[in-house]
Amino acid sequence: MSQYFENVPFIKYEGKTSSNPFAFKHYDANKMLMGKTMAEHLRMSACYWHNFCWQGSDVFGANTFDRAWHKPTNEMEAAKMKADAAFEFFSKLGIPYYSFHDVDVCPEGHSIKEYIANFSAMIDVLEAKQEETGTQLLWGTANAFSNPRYMSGAASNPDPEIFTYAATQVFHAMNATKRLKGANYVLWGGREGYETLLNTDLKRERAQLGRFMQMVVDHKYKIGFTGSLLIEPKPAEPTKHQYDYDTATVYGFLKEFGLENEIRVNIEANHATLAGHSFHHEIATACSLGILGSVDANQGDAQLGWDTDQFPSSVEEYTLVTYEILKAGGFKTGGYMFDTKLRRQSIDLEDMFHAHIGAMDTLALSLERAVKMLEDDQLAALVEQRYARWGHTLGQDILAGKHSLQDLADYALRNNINPSPISGRQEMLENIVNGYIYR
Amino acid sequence: MSQYFENVPFIKYEGKTSSNPFAFKHYDANKMLMGKTMAEHLRMSACYWHNFCWQGSDVFGANTFDRAWHKPTNEMEAAKMKADAAFEFFSKLGIPYYSFHDVDVCPEGHSIKEYIANFSAMIDVLEAKQEETGTQLLWGTANAFSNPRYMSGAASNPDPEIFTYAATQVFHAMNATKRLKGANYVLWGGREGYETLLNTDLKRERAQLGRFMQMVVDHKYKIGFTGSLLIEPKPAEPTKHQYDYDTATVYGFLKEFGLENEIRVNIEANHATLAGHSFHHEIATACSLGILGSVDANQGDAQLGWDTDQFPSSVEEYTLVTYEILKAGGFKTGGYMFDTKLRRQSIDLEDMFHAHIGAMDTLALSLERAVKMLEDDQLAALVEQRYARWGHTLGQDILAGKHSLQDLADYALRNNINPSPISGRQEMLENIVNGYIYR
């Protein structure tokens, strides 16, 4: 099998004293923590698009990568080589899951008929590859944003035939995801937004989106897909404004269309920061609303205003995020999906391994730190204690709806209350967290 | 009456050829447009706090203003002088409305009892002043963020007694607003957010807020207040993260607690941009969700990351915003409230007039431009036409829920659809808008 990455060995866990760049220092797949293996906790997934479709271009520069699988002029032949390379990579890396868009894995063809045929042929290939290697599908999705027909949106397009085209892709991509036993189906509305309000009817476009999502939910039940449906928030890019701006906005949208029990969010770290939030905030918000589905585990650049999709390297950030997820019960169908791309100057095949090894070690180490934080229960206890006064009569009665504003105004005057604030202890709590991270 | 501003004349409309800095160039209160006067369309309001309470300090510097009404050491005496100055200013300026926080107009005292007594005494004063001058109240509100007791939130505080204290203030401020015939009651949750997730339970704090808002709604009906209840979104500042982040977030919150028909938003231009949106976006979003209430008409600084609360000077921006509001039917109870402060170096009393005259002229001119845009109907017609295909069978059937994903996939294949995109014409539309602004 080893054909594209023959210079790279199968990646193994060697422990943190290893100086072998092609070994894990922290990710020990079968290590048990809180009753599950590391692999089961993290459910890590590599992506098809950045690794096997993108060739190193950026807005100001041409392709820098020179990959064998892009050379064949026959598109289906290239797609098969790409699949060979992809599964060889997943296997050597030892990552349990992968994720794809429909047109990552097959040529989109020149008609719907060709699209269906190509996609179907490649799903056969992927199914065989999954069987052969044991790599599983974390999620599938349809790309309804790259083709020029989607320049003004897919479900929110002013043309219902373009809506229909998108529906067709999602229909086939959902079916393929089910067939490949995908654990989730994701919807990222890369063009569901606007470039200018001058030509846009927000209410109408939101209604179209609501209708589309209802059809997706209906189809899920119809085909018996048991995975989760996930919307991936992003505030902008490529559009000026994207309707699924952030988790809170998606929640409002789901509530508006009565879908809040059917669809969850797939939060991406770099999308969170582009939306003006910390990654931790988006995760905590989704957990508190009960809609966390999965995570696109990457890292943005704090100084750049676009999606850099870097590989995660911050244990400081991922420890907090992992702690939050564990506290909420851990991943169910979701996982940590690396929606990450090499820096354009990292042109060698080896760089794909360096990047993923670093990312997987970052998450493994973060998991270990977070598990310890959770097991000790020190932080959660301090938070609980901060709100303890709400457990007493006044607080309980307020929350139970027993008091009106007037009741409280009377209570306050009668008792001449003058409550004193209590220290929030932020710095002490930060020290406690650092105590876990730098043990 | 003229005592504090004796060097400034009553401000009159003199038309755009006037070079008198103490005259309106565009704001002609009684000019009729689309069946209403300019004054009725714009419903402009000056604020009490920045004009009469703030003394020119900033984070790095002491007070620069030297106002007569801050000199008395007796607090109630100072409050009365402040009211004299305020209504003299409103009258000379010729602005029809004003807005206040409870503790802008009275000393907060050293106990709830004192607070109630002081506030009540000052409401008597304000009522007389309104009567005397004809100035009306656009909205009232309670300041539940400045006192140290609110450092960790008011309704979202970990202490139910602090929640109670805030409820007491809101109770009295709502009652006062009703008595003064205020058109709206506003809630800005300046401390309803978090400094660090490490000590915060998001779900619990949101539940507290939901409960609080329900009590406010109940009280409105109980006292027969017929104005609107408004939440004012802001993403951060003073907190790290404020729960009423932006319009979409507030909408989700209202839906979560079933309050979407009871509470609307008061959108502030500078808060919109701090949240990563254009001001136009926030207005258009609120209109499309049916929750636009009122507007805090100011202007931020595109390069600064905090609330600068500058006076609006951009006709380019306000024309679009005013067009959006007119298109949605215009203000009902709301209006354009100047939540604006002088630059700290603008230390003279005359500067208060320069600033408000410029702001009022900016809005008046924007109104004229927007009215013309709406009357011509050119833009709206182009937008309508862009979505025309949704009026045909396919579009209508989709929106009516007659099609499943599978139906659409079948339709697409059967018809071998290949829809072509149509130009979005953004630049042409921008030219049309500029054609109105620079007529």
Next chain:
Amino acid sequence: MSQYFENVPFIKYEGKTSSNPFAFKHYDANKMLMGKTMAEHLRMSACYWHNFCWQGSDVFGANTFDRAWHKPTNEMEAAKMKADAAFEFFSKLGIPYYSFHDVDVCPEGHSIKEYIANFSAMIDVLEAKQEETGTQLLWGTANAFSNPRYMSGAASNPDPEIFTYAATQVFHAMNATKRLKGANYVLWGGREGYETLLNTDLKRERAQLGRFMQMVVDHKYKIGFTGSLLIEPKPAEPTKHQYDYDTATVYGFLKEFGLENEIRVNIEANHATLAGHSFHHEIATACSLGILGSVDANQGDAQLGWDTDQFPSSVEEYTLVTYEILKAGGFKTGGYMFDTKLRRQSIDLEDMFHAHIGAMDTLALSLERAVKMLEDDQLAALVEQRYARWGHTLGQDILAGKHSLQDLADYALRNNINPSPISGRQEMLENIVNGYIYR
């Protein structure tokens, strides 16, 4: 000649009452203002790259434009068609200047030899086109950032052969610019920056850049090029950090290498805002340092963190900028170059005209407003007056270096000084400016 744009007429000035979308409302090329025509003041230029090379792709989407001149498979044939289309467009639009990169106008070939031959052949074509149409060259430049060889920089590359490759391109592009009577030669260091400090030696890279710029200056004198040399600042994108961050940074670089009298800046509006400055700031800074060369006249999006290169539509912004430039004596060799691209959804050829007409009208109107502001001299007089105290003895002696810190400390104590601040009058000044813009 009319072949590509046959549906569009030659664009004429029709005045502001015209409703013809294919006419200028404000740009009246030969109208005299302050002793020069509008055309001479503004020196407007269209660009080759966005209009004739870019095909509507973005990071998440494929080409949306379908231009005839991209169809030929023979690259030189396509280059000639492109030149035909470009000059037809410039002529119909009536814009006096254009600007290009070497590889905009010719295929780069597969060797230096081919590059030279292709470029030379196309310079012949351009020369004939200029002669034929009267369109002139505002500036030429070399693209040393798109080819993968430049992924780690051109002059700042770790490989001196890549430095040499860039030098070769600049050599030929400067020679071509001279031959075509270009008024300026521009250097934009799109890859002169870093992706990560972990692999970067800042001092060494800056030395390489300094050496490169010295060679460019030497070559200018050697070939007798009488135009200006210009560096175009940009903070980032495509790199994480670009060395020519902003005007102040470029000034420091020029001073470090003794080049401050040889090279000026080409300021781009959208680069200014990405660097955290207002466009006005960058222009005023360059004027105050005596290094303003030319302007890339575009407009960014205040909410987006990347270079959107939109067509300028804000008269409010361009009036201030044009006022600043006029105050500093107006453009010498520089001009307003439209480094602007259509929105990707504006796919029709007509959109190219709408966009440029709007931009040219915006600048023409801004010029008219700025001229009036300058002629009245009201603003400049108020600024002068603000500093008047520096004209007295104390101020003059300080600036003349006659006082030490101790002298001043003695003076202050002896005179017991307690100077009072004076109002900065910002709001009044803003009203004055609006009085000119909305006359």
Next chain:
Amino acid sequence: MSQYFENVPFIKYEGKTSSNPFAFKHYDANKMLMGKTMAEHLRMSACYWHNFCWQGSDVFGANTFDRAWHKPTNEMEAAKMKADAAFEFFSKLGIPYYSFHDVDVCPEGHSIKEYIANFSAMIDVLEAKQEETGTQLLWGTANAFSNPRYMSGAASNPDPEIFTYAATQVFHAMNATKRLKGANYVLWGGREGYETLLNTDLKRERAQLGRFMQMVVDHKYKIGFTGSLLIEPKPAEPTKHQYDYDTATVYGFLKEFGLENEIRVNIEANHATLAGHSFHHEIATACSLGILGSVDANQGDAQLGWDTDQFPSSVEEYTLVTYEILKAGGFKTGGYMFDTKLRRQSIDLEDMFHAHIGAMDTLALSLERAVKMLEDDQLAALVEQRYARWGHTLGQDILAGKHSLQDLADYALRNNINPSPISGRQEMLENIVNGYIYR
């Protein structure tokens, strides 16, 4: 002595297994690394202003702290109590240095005479305290930004008497710093900038600043002060634009006035990020320009647009920064100064200790990691190797100025060069760094 902090013990090093919140886990003052103690490497300093002057207010809220030393109504008495508290705190914390502004330590009085008398009296007190406790002065500075007289700048003020007032303060603050054996004198131009370009003459204000700085340099030599002079860059806040925007801007300013060998920079982490740079960038830039002086060691909030001055907790960030400083030879006169303030909700005296202990441990751990990185020399060797080709003939000749553009164009053609790019290996380098941080 223990009077204000009697509930807190002297802070000692207990090692990383300690769970005592009032102990250092990593900061072991006398531990030897690379021939110096930790204390000598880090030269950590606490600040007077945030700890002992600020009372917990923010723009939207009143003081939350309730400190004994603010209670006396006699200002000099309060100043002395503050000094008692400050030196008790420094001693208990075991931090070797402190830093102050003139008016932090004394009341500014109502005249220059009073200012001089108060300041002088308090310098006597500080001198005795230093003697008594062994705490040393890292730097002194004058506050020429808080008093209303400075609202429009100090050295850049339109009034030369205000320039003179600032000169007077700096004169006395420099003298005091010398007397107290301060290692540096710092100048932060908090108001040296503009609020609006409409009333500002940039060239004139820069000239005033240049003159001021020359006087400061002259005074240094005159009084024989042997410490360093440092300018602290900041992009904005409180002003709209501050002239000392960032390190590169300060460098250009110093070059313009010939001061680049006399003044260095004091870089603040949070100012770096507000300027759009990473903290690491600013440090590396200053090192590469040879002007790094000292560091204000704090941490901003990636989502907030103002100076939050948080205590540093990121070992990931400080390891890189410390590595950069060590590589450049380590601190000479400078050090890590905590320009940090408690969160406003951290109201207890204990919180001052939690915060500083966490910060000092963060820096100590970062130092250990950075020392190991430097000792291994792996990173520096990889960087060196990346540029190795510049050591060969072509590179050496270019840098030596032996080649013109034409020479290089000839060389390229003659040799038909086609240099290939080499991987930048960013991800591998990030893994190496993480290998040191998480050993």
